[in-house]
Amino acid sequence: AQTVTQSQPEMSVQEAETVTLSCTYDTSESDYYLFWYKQPPSRQMILVIRQEAYKQQNATENRFSVNFQKAAKSFSLKISDSQLGDAAMYFCAYTSGGSQGNLIFGKGTKLSVKP
Amino acid sequence: EPEVTQTPSHQVTQMGQEVILRCVPISNHLYFYWYRQILGQKVEFLVSFYNNEISEKSEIFDDQFSVERPDGSNFTLKIRSTKLEDSAMYFCASRSWTSGRNEQFFGPGTRLTVL
Numbered sequence: 550a551q552t553v554t555q556s557q558p559e560m561s562v563q564e565a566e567t568v569t570l571s572c573t574y575d576t577s578e579s580d581y582y583l584f585w586y587k588q589p590p591s592r593q594m595i596l597v598i599r600q601e602a603y604k605q606q607n608a609t610e611n612r613f614s615v616n617f618q619k620a621a622k623s624f625s626l627k628i629s630d631s632q633l634g635d636a637a638m639y640f641c642a643y644t645s646g647g648s649q650g651n652l653i654f655g656k657g658t659k660l661s662v663k664p
Numbered sequence: 665e666p667e668v669t670q671t672p673s674h675q676v677t678q679m680g681q682e683v684i685l686r687c688v689p690i691s692n693h694l695y696f697y698w699y700r701q702i703l704g705q706k707v708e709f710l711v712s713f714y715n716n717e718i719s720e721k722s723e724i725f726d727d728q729f730s731v732e733r734p735d736g737s738n739f740t741l742k743i744r745s746t747k748l749e750d751s752a753m754y755f756c757a758s759r760s761w762t763s764g765r766n767e768q769f770f771g772p773g774t775r776l777t778v779l
């Protein structure tokens with residue numbers, strides 16, 4: 550069975566600095582997708598960034614980028630120029646390309662941003 | 665921008681009572697999902713629904729749970745006889761057929777409290 554592991558329960562970053570959140574996953578499949586979701590105190594799930602496993606190029610969305618290491622099964626999220634509004638829980642998630650798309654989530658990392 | 669909506673935002677019920685959580689997915693989406701998140705824990709997949717039937721379900725989705733798409737727009741989750749441990753945030757999500765990136769759009773969630 551596929552699993553997603555986030556080993557950092559909490560992280561802290563100074564405003565305007567850069568922070569990296571770690572995620573590893575375990576799968577025997579070659580076709581899959583990886584995501585980072587942000588969950589602010591409102592508890593809404595907001596998609597931050599996605600990565601298709603078949604793409605070698607790391608995904609980037611403005612201040613958010615990933616370091617996708619397929620052989621190592623690692624998918625870290627880098628947040629540059631951190632802002633106070635980035636403070637939230639961040640969940641890494643996996644879905645198989647061959648499934649109906651149900652997501653498997655990690656336990657999350659709580660990110661605090663210090664002014 | 666189209667969005668997934670959920671009602672109610674908060675439901676309080678007595679143990680043993682039936683509850684129905686409602687979701688309106690994005691109109692041209694064909695895949696529908698329910699997830700739950702117990703406070704402080706990770707988001708867990710419950711069930712996926714496609715072409716008017718359940719396509720996948722998790723171990724959590726036992727006989728006390730059921731899903732329905734009664735009228736072509738609403739997507740409901742029924743819990744037949746609620747237990748204290750059903751207290752959680754319940755998220756509905758939807759995905760389009762053409763979303764090759766497997767992106768799911770989440771609703772704001774319904775917070776269920778079982779007393």
